[in-house]
Amino acid sequence: xxxxxxxxxxxxxxxxxxxxxxxxxxxxxxxxxxxxxxxxxxxxxxxxxxxxxxxxxxxxxxxxxxxxxxxxxxxxxxxxxxxxxxxxxxxxxxxxxxxxxxxxxxxxxxxxxxxxxxxxxxxxxxxxxxxxxxxxxxxxxxxxxxxxxxxxxxxxxxxxxxxxxxxxxxxxxxxxxxxxxxxxxxxxxxxxxxxxxxxxxxxxxxxxxxxxxxxxxxxxxxxxxxxxxxxxxxxxxxxxxxxxxxxxxxxxxxxxxxxxxxxxxxx
Numbered sequence: 001x002x003x004x005x006x007x008x009x010x011x012x013x014x015x016x017x018x019x020x021x022x023x024x025x026x027x028x029x030x031x032x033x034x035x036x037x038x039x040x041x042x043x044x045x046x047x048x049x050x051x052x053x054x055x056x057x058x059x060x061x062x063x064x065x066x067x068x069x070x071x072x073x074x075x076x077x078x079x080x081x082x083x084x085x086x087x088x089x090x091x092x093x094x095x096x097x098x099x100x101x102x103x104x105x106x107x108x109x110x111x112x113x114x115x116x117x118x119x120x121x122x123x124x125x126x127x128x129x130x131x132x133x134x135x136x137x138x139x140x141x142x143x144x145x146x147x148x149x150x151x152x153x154x155x156x157x158x159x160x161x162x163x164x165x166x167x168x169x170x171x172x173x174x175x176x177x178x179x180x181x182x183x184x185x186x187x188x189x190x191x192x193x194x195x196x197x198x199x200x201x202x203x204x205x206x207x208x209x210x211x212x213x214x215x216x217x218x219x220x221x222x223x224x225x226x227x228x229x230x231x232x233x234x235x236x237x238x239x240x241x242x243x244x245x246x247x248x249x250x251x252x253x254x255x256x257x258x259x260x261x262x263x264x265x266x267x
Contacts, residue, residue: 005165012163050243061098062130070158071259072187075099083107084153089142090160094123097135110135143169147177157186162213171227178266186262189214193256214257229264236260
């Protein structure tokens, strides 16, 4: 029987609920299908450094914000400026939001959207703990953003869009909320070869683990173009195979997906 979009969303929501409710000493690692595979803050920081975050960035966020999730560092390609309004799709514990808040300063604003109530609660508490007042966390689906038209300068996302069962709608919404000249700065996984049927059919392992939801570069390019984006740059990172192979040990998923940066502009 075919898996419905709602089944996919609920599976992903349940996984991230478990992560959000864990003690900060035992979150998940990257997009691994195993919840709790990072046992310490050092483990989480090690995973995040593999993804491209600096030690200075890791030390700059409130404790509990870095859950060791993601597949890259969208901050590295965002070129954020003071005063900009930033939106993070799938904001989790607030890690990328808090880093963005440092760059845009008190004159800027950062909005994080997540569909998991427990993640929103955790992120809001992290903001209180870090005394960060210009970040706003909102409950919602990235296909239906609780954000006004043409109000955002930059959209960030870190290995979340692949989890959506309706990616064209995600990019349609992204285009709607961006200002003219606004830009996407996304880290996500892309498909490099057809996935075996046994991986695609395992909802727990492959979809919520950032695998079977991956799109090919050609499909991503097409979705972005059809929704009006220009200056599209999709750059796969072969070096990401080193950590991707650990997401599902023994499954050789690094032969099918790699991390990529995705950039585009609303003209």
